[in-house]
Amino acid sequence: MQNNEYLDQEQLKGFPNGAKLSWGIVQQSKRGPKGELSIKKIVDAAIAIADKDGLSGVSMSRVAASLGFTTMSLYRYIASKDDLLLLMQDAVCDVPIPPQVAEIDWRASMREYVKVCIAVFCKHPWFGDIPISSVPITPNNLQMVDWMLRSMRDFPLNEYEKMSILLLLSSYSRSSGIIQRDMQRMVQTGGTPDIFSGLSYSKALKQLVKAERFPSLHPLIMSGAYTGENESENTVGDDFDFGLERILDGIEHYLERKQTLKPD
Structure with a gap:
């Protein structure tokens, strides 16, 4: 105390x-x-x-x-x-925080942060049912915020930019965590991953989704990509990992742009 x-x-x-x-x-x-x-x-x-x-x-x-x-x-x-x-x-936010190191692999650190956040939503399904009422103000929550900010220790960014990146990754963690939690809940109540992905409805959708009404969606439905029919042929990998990597790519591009625009 x-x-x-x-x-x-x-x-x-x-x-x-x-x-x-x-x-x-x-x-x-x-x-x-x-x-x-x-x-x-x-x-x-x-x-x-x-x-x-x-x-x-x-x-x-x-x-x-x-x-x-x-x-x-x-x-x-x-x-x-x-x-x-x-x-x-x-x-439930009292999670092991990696020790500080001299050289930070910021992408690896951010991946780990997102992974840990998602795990909290899956381990404690009720966590995402509590509405957000303010910025984090409790010690374990703030310890996680501090960990995330540590990843950006060497970024040539101001505090506002760092907080915006924190919000972006935390929002992605929350949405991904809630989706994965909902999938777990459905399976626990007798559902199947095929229903969650829409695979069980693939044949029906191919009949119902017509090119005239859904010109952009129709090719994805017919290819099976919309419902994950051809997961074995998918070279992208896990949807959540793919999304996270694109976010990290965006952050990297933003850093490179900041360096380019930096006065000599």
């Missing part, structure tokens, strides 16, 4: 209580059943419920019951469900 003596409480006004808890700048309750509860225990129990039953399964009363305590006992540690959700988000 941080020493509150050195914190400007006036500047912390308006800072969400859940975020304060994540930083350890809220005095923890000493009331309750002999200190057997803790914020970590409560958050871990809530994550276990959410992983099994989704966000709809998480309530203060259910979390309390899973730990063998009354709901009121939880409120002595975490004041609201919103605070709990923020703490859950931060907890």
Whole structure:
């Protein structure tokens, strides 16, 4: 826990209580059943419920019951469900951060960042169901932001440009993570990857999608590319990897352009 003596409480006004808890700048309750509860225990129990039953399964009363305590006992540690959700988000973002190195392979670092982000969405399917309400403000989330910015340590860019690249990669990670999560959910409920990709509907689409109405889409439908009919012949590789590599190509091109325009 941080020493509150050195914190400007006036500047912390308006800072969400859940975020304060994540930083350890809220005095923890000493009331309750002999200190057997803790914020970590409560958050871990809530994550276990959410992983099994989704966000709809998480309530203060259910979390309390899973730990063998009354709901009121939880409120002595975490004041609201919103605070709990923020703490859950931060907890699952506690991922191993690669050590700093002298020479940075920024493309490899960004690939790893995206891979780790996507894994969070797939391991904790509820993570993407919580709406984004602000920039990251909790410590584990910010640790990931710091890792991403480290990849751009030697970029000849200003802070605005770096933050824009961070947003671009984080947005791609989120959309890719949610798509892969949804595919996992569908398979778990009895669906198949062929349905998700549209392969099961390929023959029907070839009958329904006519060149007169869909002149640009029609060739893709007929070739099988739209529904992944010829995946074995695809030399591009995984769709998500392909998209990420094109983003990285764009960043590289932007860096080269900045260097070209840089005054001598």
